[in-house]
Amino acid sequence: MSERNASCEDFWTLISARLDGELAPGDRQALEAHLAACAACRSVDEAFRLQDSGLRRAFVPRRKAAAAVGEGVAAAVEAPRRRAAWRAWLAPAAAAAAGFLVAWALFRSPEQAARQAAPPKVAQVERAPRELRAQPAAPADAARLTFVTGKVEMLLPGSADWVPVPTGGSIEPGTRVRTGPEVLCELRGADGSDLWLNERTEVAFRQARSFDLARGQMGTRVERREAPFLVSAAGATIAAVGTRFDVETGPSGAVLTVIEGLTQVTGTGGAFLVRAGERATIVEGAVREKELVWNLLQATRWLNVLLARRPDAHPELARRVDGILALLGEAKMQELAEEEILELGESCVSPLLSYVQSSLSRPNRKLREKAAEIAGRLAVRQHVHELILLLADESAAVREHAAGALRRLTGEDQGRAPRDWRQEPWDANRPAFDRWLAWWKEHAKEYSSGP
């Protein structure tokens, strides 16, 4: 009996190998002969097959998670894709109406946010000379003050006296900077990163890309560099490669809100990742709580106040407009019937596309795909570039809708019919996707503005 089992178990490795497409040609005949004679091994063969198909099904969500991890890291290290659609959407003719809409969305007052509910009154608006605003600080400086709404003070290394910082003034490493009541300011780091300080905030500039938040609140847009960007608060260090986040200190610790990208919080409690759309409470060097924040624009509303006070448009405001478009797209999808959206016409396309591309749409796959379908039906020439980028979407249905819309708008399909874009894994679509990107380089001008 035991001898028979031992030899049967040898055949199990062949059964396994056959299942995995790894059976050596010389073993095939021996396996088939044994299976013909041994009922026990036939039952093992059948069980392994069933198990294999069960495992394949069980791993479908896991494989998607793996793809999401890969894409997340790739997005964190690759240069950010610049999206231009909102600008087209804010075409001059629509600017007045859209401006009102944006202002409404930016300043809509949330009931609960106590601090944000009363944006500080702006005492005075100063602006830096254009050349200072446009350029990062010189490498020897940690940062340069580019915009203030009142008096900002600094404490130079080795000095005991706080002195005012002029707009355009540079901040050396080792300097502490503070804002008083109702004063907000913007700094441009030596690496090109943006830093915004809320009122009653104090920050120590250790060196380029390294800061201590002693009190108050700071927002950042971190420029991608090899060296991590570090902010210390509440006994922990927040590290980011290229991302946007906001940190607010309070009596019991710090609250980190990540708007885009990924941060790592390291302290005595270990290392934790905090992603876009998440808010983490950091107490005594450890992440105590993590929650999802859907309305990031409201969550970091103090920054809107500062950005909107600037006399010129800051790219950060553009990013926030993208976020608002996504919210508008979501609202349309949730509150209007399909026919109603279709009746509204092409003005819905940018909000819907922004919604599809934002994290807002992640939890609801069907709604997301429907949004892509409607956007595809309504899209006009100015949306071609965004539709091309959607050909790389993780959802097969979104890709198909994008490809259908592209064929309608350009008369091209780059040798791949819309339904073929459903093919998985995505790599099968890569050659056609690359052809679309190359095509866009040639034709961008023809499609850059609305009809």
Added chain:
Amino acid sequence: MQSDADLVRDALGGRPSAYGELARRWAPRVLAVCHSKVRRGGAAEDLAQEALLRGYAGLRTLSDPERFGAWLCGIAARACLDWLKAKARTEVPFSVLSTEEGVEGLFPGKDEGPRGVEQDDEVRRLLEEVEDLPEEYRKVIFLFYYDDMTYQEAAGVLGVSPATVNARLTKARAMLRQRLLTNARRHP
């Protein structure tokens, strides 16, 4: 397709998108390694992401680009050990990681919807049984089903021969079959 080593050299030469390609390529295997170490899908995703980012930050310390995969899996394994140690040291270092449910709720989009829709009970039980296998067996299953690897490729990641991969997979399948049969008898 460019080799891993070529992509490493491109990334070091100032083309970050080459590392993006490596991250996409290796994410399933790194996640498989992490999942087999910590036995929780959600926590494994965090750790895989961390390992891939650590890999990017430390790419210059990789002496032999040909060994990128093994080096990266080593980083992943260390990240998991750190996490397991931290988890053992503090009671609840991070409340949301304490249950699988919490993690899934925290990262919408990683799952396609309510678990009940996508994953019927049978399929979920199968995944739990895999997580309960001894490490060397669950690791080979994870590598195989997270990523379609050949025995040769899996052997490279595991540092064993292709014949050992075949033997471990067979043993893992036999153990799974036995456990599922036992469960079926217990809960007919």
